Amino acid sequence: MSTSFTNQVLAQMALWNEPEKYDLGVHVLPKTLDEEVARLHLDKLGVKLSKLTQEQADYLGIPIEGPYKPEFYRY
């Protein structure tokens, strides 16, 4: 439940502090926050994450710090 509830807290923070970003309708959290939720859990599980070099990032055309996947990527 930790990943789930971490999303809940980030959603509450987003609705409270950035209401201008969320008009009437149903939204999902931006992928940067989704990646952040995962990142917050890696240490506890002993995960050692690799980091893109600038050359690799340029080659793939994505920022070193993410987001790493397009919106349509399905995991």
Next chain:
Amino acid sequence: MPQVEEQKLPYKVKDMSLAEFGRKEIALAEKEMPGLMALREKYGQSKPLTGARIAGCLHMTIQTAVLIETLTELGAQVTWSSCNKYSTQDHAAAAIAATGVPVYAWKGETDAEYDWCIEQTLHFPDGQPLNLVLDDGGDLTAILHEKYPELLTDVRGISEETTTGVHRLYQMHERGELRVPCINVNDSVTKSKFDNLYGCRESLADGIKRATDVMVAGKVVVVAGYGDVGKGCAHSMRSYGARVLITEIDPIIALQAAMEGFEVTTMEEAAPEGDIFVTTTGCRDIITGEHLEAMHGDAIVCNIGHFDLEIDVSWLEEQAAAGKIEKLNIKELVDQYTFPDGHSVICSPKAAW
């Protein structure tokens, strides 16, 4: 109305003497919830939720207690009810009530008590109404829209936890009935691809064994639905040594199940074959009277979906009331129904996750 406000209970839980036990388990759960604890560390000083009055409606469990205390540590005021009549862990509710958070939840609420609990969370101790909603399944959202629309004016948004609730939100929005912005938490990758899958992969077996103490190895398990929850359930049962059958309406997902090596068939064909049945669909009438009649031996029938309408328990109850089948209560939330031909089903339709 002012009289009603004066009489309002500060909280309502089953037994406050359970608070100390609840607190010990909350301390253990904190170690298992690194994301929430990281948010406390990151935002505990700046308190970005100051001014927020969050009414939450989500299973009042030990894990939820860690969520509640994260919200309060970030500056929010919080009131809480459970989104399921049976899922409250009474020691968790007591521990939260002991901290001064108005929580209204206990295991085994009636329908009327369930609505009453939700309605208690709409106003805060200082008399002010909620301004944020944290929902699971959409019942709090529905009560606000249908009975208390005037309170929605001050609500900045709703965050919705689960597949069923998100489905209801999209339906409301299509009909033009939705009044406030919503965030669909369920479809964060780190929610549905994790809790729904890996969470259920562990909680299903735990639920079945607590309810029935049965061995899973060697049994035929029928999993209705192969979405994220169904995938978790199917792989869990297979890992115990069960032979797993899947039912599915979506051709893509049915193909996924087939490619994983599961037999995909209909409930009509699976009913006489299965030893354990699990509904994961979010839809109604998945296991009907006809299916229940066709089952063999002591089939176990349970539901891990959000609402308890996937299995037609009312049919069983009607048959029992009419004396056509015999009902025996085994324990809380577990009943055995015996048919005239001698076969019986053990039913636990209200399992929650």
